[in-house]
Amino acid sequence: MPNGNLGTLLQEANHQDGHMLNWPMRHLIALGIARGLxxxxSLSIVHGDIKPQNVLFDADFEAHLSEFGLEKLTIATPAEASSSxxxxxxxxxxxxxxxxxxQPSKEADVYSFGIVVLEILTGRKPVMFTLDEDIVKWVKKQxxxxxxSExxxxxLVELDPESSEWEEFLLGVKVGLLCTATDPFDRPSMADIVFMLERCRVGPEIPSSADPTSLPSPI
Structure with a gap:
């Protein structure tokens, strides 16, 4: 892919005060990953390793998922899955x-996606935290x-707290936290997440009290 991967893009953005990745672009990247997943x-395929390095960009900076092998196209029995x-x-x-x-699972994919979303929004790497604090705990603490603002x-510092983009940013954070719920059964499906992120860009029509959990399911 001509424009590399998300890991490199985030690293370059951090070294250049983030100006390469404004809010609309970050949102489109998250939405592209969500649509791919x-x-x-929907095809009963589990990716198993969602991370920035496995998100590649084409010439138009459209996100594409990589690094899921052909073995994932086979629906394995529990015994086969355990030895996979x-x-x-x-x-x-x-x-x-x-x-x-x-064991890989759709719910585990959702969790990994949530971590990537929080990384896209905050610019912080999950592995740079202490053993007692990961990116999810840090976001909740702030x-x-x-x-x-932390x-x-x-x-993204230039976001106006009174603007629709600020509301969209906060809703994106909430989506990331929903995806990283401790109980896998509390996490939304990827179809729900796509719906939430698409609604995330309706701007002024989203009230300040908007919560992804209150949005109707598209399924």
Whole structure:
């Protein structure tokens, strides 16, 4: 792919005050990843290793998922799945239950996607936190303290708290937190996530109290 991967793009943005990645572009990247995962899940295919390095960009900066092998096209029995070499995630992006069971799942994909979304929005890498604090706990702590501006990656500081983009940013954060719920059954489906992120760009029509959990399901 001519424009590399999301990991490199985020790294370059951090070194250049984030100006390469404004809010509309970050939103489109998250939405592109969500749409790709939703298609895979609709075909009963689990990716197993969602992370920025596996999100590639074409000439138009449209996001494409990579690194899911042909073995994932086969629907395996539980016994086959337990002995499969299918990856269950990478450090910092792996769902808690996947790290314990070694089993890839749609719910684990959703968790990994949530981590990527929070990374896209905050510019912080999950693996740079201490053992007692990951990116999810850090985001929740900032929200509890009311220090929402601390969540903003340097290139997004110019967001006006009174603007629709600010509301969209906060809704994006909420989507990331929903995806990283501890209980896998509390996480939304990728189809729901696509719907939430598409609604995320309706701007002024989203009230300040908007919560992704209150949005109707498209399924």
């Amino acid at each position: 939703a298609i895979l899940h 070499s299918t990856p269950v995630g990478s450090l910092g992006y792996m769902a808690p239950e996947a790290s314990l069971t070694g 929200l509890q303290k009311g220090q929402i 969540l903003l990656e340097p290139g």
